[in-house]
Amino acid sequence: MGKEVLVTGSSRGIGKETALYLAKNEFDIILHCNKNMQKAEAVLQEIKSLGVNGRILQFDTTDREQCKKVISEDIEKNGVYYGVVLNAGITRDSVFPSMDDEAWDSVLNTNLGGFYNVLKPIVMPMIAARVKGRIVAMSSVSGLRGNYGQVNYSASKAGIIGASKALALELAKRKITVNCVAPGAIESDMTQDLPVDEIKKHIPMKRFGTAKEVASLVNYLMSEDAGYITGQVISVNGGLY
Numbered sequence: 001m002g003k004e005v006l007v008t009g010s011s012r013g014i015g016k017e018t019a020l021y022l023a024k025n026e027f028d029i030i031l032h033c034n035k036n037m038q039k040a041e042a043v044l045q046e047i048k049s050l051g052v053n054g055r056i057l058q059f060d061t062t063d064r065e066q067c068k069k070v071i072s073e074d075i076e077k078n079g080v081y082y083g084v085v086l087n088a089g090i091t092r093d094s095v096f097p098s099m100d101d102e103a104w105d106s107v108l109n110t111n112l113g114g115f116y117n118v119l120k121p122i123v124m125p126m127i128a129a130r131v132k133g134r135i136v137a138m139s140s141v142s143g144l145r146g147n148y149g150q151v152n153y154s155a156s157k158a159g160i161i162g163a164s165k166a167l168a169l170e171l172a173k174r175k176i177t178v179n180c181v182a183p184g185a186i187e188s189d190m191t192q193d194l195p196v197d198e199i200k201k202h203i204p205m206k207r208f209g210t211a212k213e214v215a216s217l218v219n220y221l222m223s224e225d226a227g228y229i230t231g232q233v234i235s236v237n238g239g240l241y
Helices: 013-024 037-049 064-078 101-128 141-145 151-174 196-200 211-222
Strands: 004-007 028-033 054-058 083-086 134-138 177-183 233-236
Touching: 004 013, 013 028, 013 037, 013 083, 013 211, 028 037, 037 054, 054 064, 064 101, 083 101, 083 211, 101 151, 134 151, 134 211, 141 151, 141 177, 141 233, 151 177, 151 233, 177 211, 211 233
Parallel strands: 004 028, 004 083, 028 054, 083 134, 134 177, 177 233
Antiparallel strands: none
16 A cells, blocks of 8 residues: 545645646545535546545535544544645635625635644644654645735635644654645636636736646655655745745
């Protein structure tokens, strides 16, 4: 059996591409979905066709007890994970004066709360098993520079950066690395309704990135070669600052 990596939010988009990219590099993949099991099953079949092992965990990253139960039971049954990619996240865009409580709470609870809820039942088993593991948290250019209409999203993604840097310090002596990847404008089903041509004008490379370009960086950070890289935020954004 190869090294196992849990990828949250892996039924579509960057999470799906990351799971497939890691599978192509011989990692066994633990997929995660909240509601769309059908899409996750389709990704699982793609992963198995690559000759590696895979399975699906279904849980709501905002539900702390559910995360603990599902993940703990999986670790007890299948063993400690080598790596985690914290990719699951949502947006609820609105300018701040018009933002309602649900838009704030849901984004913070999913994106930042999910960091705690998913990692809490994973980290101690990794330490106890002396796994020289890898944790990669998906932040965003919005967490680095802010973004109009995304006070909630920017807050959650900036929080992930701070949490990752602090956790990296705590886990460094355990040889477990913790890093952030901060994508900019990436092609996905979520960007189809955006004013793409207008956005491209503000990107030095004048194009959107691809999910594969993000996934390739995650794959490197998961590798043994990246063992001395921790507490870092690496952007994939075409030159945006």
